Amino acid sequence: MAWKLLELHLGLVMVLFVLTCVHAITEPKDVTALNSLYISLEEPAQLTLWNSSGGDPCGGGWLGVICTGSNVTELHLNQKGLSGNLGYSLTALQQLLILDVSGNNIQGNMPSQLPPLVRLLNLGGNVITGNIPHSLKELTNLTELNLSHNKLQNGVPDVWTQLTSLRLLDLSFNELTGSLPRSIGDLSALTSLNVENNHLTGNLPLSMSNLTNLQYLNLQNNRFTGWLPPNLNPRDVRISGNNFSNQPAPPPPPYTPPPPRQPAPRRIPPPLRQRTPAAAVESSEKSGFWTGGRIAGVAVVVLLLFAAAILCFLYVSWRRRGERGVRDNAGRKHSWLQPIFFKEKSVQSNQSFGDLGVTEASGEKIASPQEMRKNASPMKTQELKAPPSFKSNGENGPSKTPPSRPPPARSAKAIVPAIAYSVADLQAATNSFAQENLIGEGSLGRVYRGEFTDGQVHAVKKLDSSSPLVQNEQDFLGILSGMARLRHGNITELVGYCAEHGQRLLVYQYISRGTLNDILHTKDEDTKRLTWNARVKIALGAARALEYLHEVCLPAVVHRNFKSANVLLDDELNPHLTDCGIAALTPLGSDRQVSTQMLGSFGYSAPEYAMSGIYTVKSDVYSFGVVMLELLTGRKPLDSTRLRAEQSLVRWATPQLHDIDALAKMVDPALKGIYPAKSLSRFADIIALCVQPEPEFRPVMSEVVQALVRLMQRASLNKRRSGDDLGASNRSMDRQYDPSDSST
Secondary structure, three states: OHHHHHHHHHHHHHHHHHHHHHHOOOOHHHHHHHHHHHHHOOOOOOOOOOOOOOOOOOOOOOOOEEEEOOEEEEEEOOOOOOOOOOOOOHHHOOOOOEEEOOOOOOOOEOOOOOOOOOOEEEOOOOOOEOOOOHHHHHOOOOOEEEOOOOOOEEEOOOOOOOOOOOOEEEOOOOEEEEOOOHHHHHOOOOOEEEOOOOEEEEEOOHHHHHOOOOOEEEOOOOEEEEOOOOOOOOOEEEOOOOEEOOOOOOOOOOOOOOOOOOOOOOOOOOOHHHOOHHHHHHHHHHHOOOOHHHHHHHHHHHHHHHHHHHHHHHHHHHHHHHHHHHHHHHOOOOOOOOOOEEOOOOOOOOOOOOOOOEOOOOOOEOOOHHHHHHHHOOOOOOOOOOOOOOOEOHHHOEOOOOOOOOOOOOOOOOOOOOEEOOHHHHHHHHOOOOHHHEEEEEOOEEEEEEEOOOOOEEEEEEEOOOOHHHHOHHHHHHHHHHHOOOOOOOEOOEEEEEOOOOOOEEEEEOOOOOEHHHHHHOOHHHHHHOOHHHHHHHHHHHHHHHHHHHHOEEOOOOOOOOOHHHEEEOOOOOEEEOOOOHHHHOOOOHHHOOOOOOHHHHHHOOHHHHHHOOOOHHHHHHHHHHHHHHHHHOOOOEOOOOOHHHOEHHHHHHHHOOOHHHHHHHOOHHHOOOOOHHHHHHHHHHHHHHOOOOHHHOOOHHHHHHHHHHHHHHHHHHHHHHOOOOOOOOHHHHHHHOOOOOOO
16 A cells, blocks of 8 residues: 555656646746736737746747746847837846847836846837936946937946946937946946937046056047046047047146245345335345236237237138139039937938038037047947938928028048048959949949958949039048948948049948849849738838938938839848938939939939929838839839839829729739738828828828838737738738727
8 A cells, every 4th residue: 555655656746747847947937027028018919929927938939038948048139129118027037148129119217127147238229218227236247238229318327336347338329417427437348338429528537547448439429528538548439529628638647746846045035114115126026927028028929929810810711712712613512511410309401411520510620639540440330311402391391492501611531430442442342343243323323242352242332423522522521421320220331432543432231132123023033032021021121221311310311212222132131221321422403314324213203302303301201102012013113014004103003002902903913912901901001191292291200110010010910820921821811810900
């Protein structure tokens, strides 16, 4: 009997052990924490396999979750279209080492309860508000902290003393105020510090002299005063847009004054009543510094300096009048150099390009030694952009003010944060611009594939020299200074440039698969890869690029040539918008001229541009709607091979966008009917809004992005419910996906 009881107990133990191994892989505290996080993020459909109660994140393949053993050690949720907030359960993830939720739309206050062992914490590119929490001082394992592009407020807390492993600190593009704390200087391992575009004030703490490993320092567009701390010598320093002193810096601390000179033996004067007037005069002359002779000498020097200043002023004025006459004779009246900042909401403006040293009041560049030194190792952090060539009347469209440009800006040579190539370098990379390396041609020049000596492959755009803004090196570099600062995952990066021997070339990031136009209209095999959800993904990425240009950059960047030929696709079919800011190189008036290279752009032009030549951010929205029509129908915007009524894509398609039966007949035949009908209808609704004739009725790009994000979320949810492959849902199945969903 005893043996039977023992066998029974052993059997129960073994069963419990097996059940534990199979069903309890993840640490229960981690499961609870992720359940709570999922609820705080509003239970997004794109977090596949996540749920709000129980589950097995490690064994169940939850999206973005990486485990070591039974513990969650990494969360990669960047760019997933998440909203909601981060909740209060992150501290329960006791073994979490990496937390990346960047590039979403997460709101709410920054959580004060954070994973205690986290090493990489990236919350950048959200809408997080509140203060930077003091609990950061407990994260002693932290090596990278990115809180940029949020709405954090108040001061930078004094919490850095114990964070001796921190190498990267990015607090840029927030609303931080006050001065930097002394403990910043205790970050002995720090190699990169970026506090650009805040409202920080005061002197930099002298303790920053201890940052001997610092390689990159960006203080731009704050209100700092005083001087850079002594011995602070990063390879790349960016300080424009502050109030740093132009006077010589004080001696480095500790400052020991020189020992006083031994005074001469002092003769004790007789009592006042015994001193004669002559003795009094002699005593005053010996004891006072400002004698009559010295005062006269100083007055003469001041008068001479004043006279020299007047002569210099007259000479400079004479030279400027002469140069202005030469420019006017050449037909160039204005420059396009202006500063740029980031904003919270969409703003249209007639401001234009800028560079690192342009002041807001005068437009003149002030190049300090520190600013010149930072050109040695260009970094890509601040986004600048091409200007709209119009005066805006707010969000609702342009005013009737004729196009104008700001007066010429007198500035030193612009600093371009990109690689300066020589003509020989680019000739070697492109095999002397051989025809076999030609990959494209536009209104401003040809594009070649270039293989560089470091093994990198880039696209080299050789500009025509007809534009005065291209011919003038100062204006050309000023515009490039803005283009090189555009930083977004869906925008092609300006890697370098060439401006020597009269040549003007741009070197761009090379995108492997070519243009959306080619894949849609010429490459049959690639077109087959464009499933419905791939097309929605491309539209969303392109919309994010325009949202960034219109509503993040200030003043807003107007692309002015948005079309499928300027949307490049990589191997993952992620879109990359190119030629951002390059419209600034086209002088006013010339963009109305007809050329063979520009004919392909006419089908994308908004009605107001065709009638008046005025181009706004809402004109870009119209062009985006045309590209969405291309994705939906597989047709070209203008196609003379079709029937007359169908040659203009917008004119033919617009009346049918709200007719379900007609809409089904418009769909690209390459899809072979494999798409969700409800998703198609919502896609068409977005198009209809974008291509409205009146600019004021078109949505801003942030609204378009949100609509496409919701469409993608529903597609992801439908995939989970149906078990079908993403983008391969049959129209007939769509009605079974979500019968309760009555939203548009």
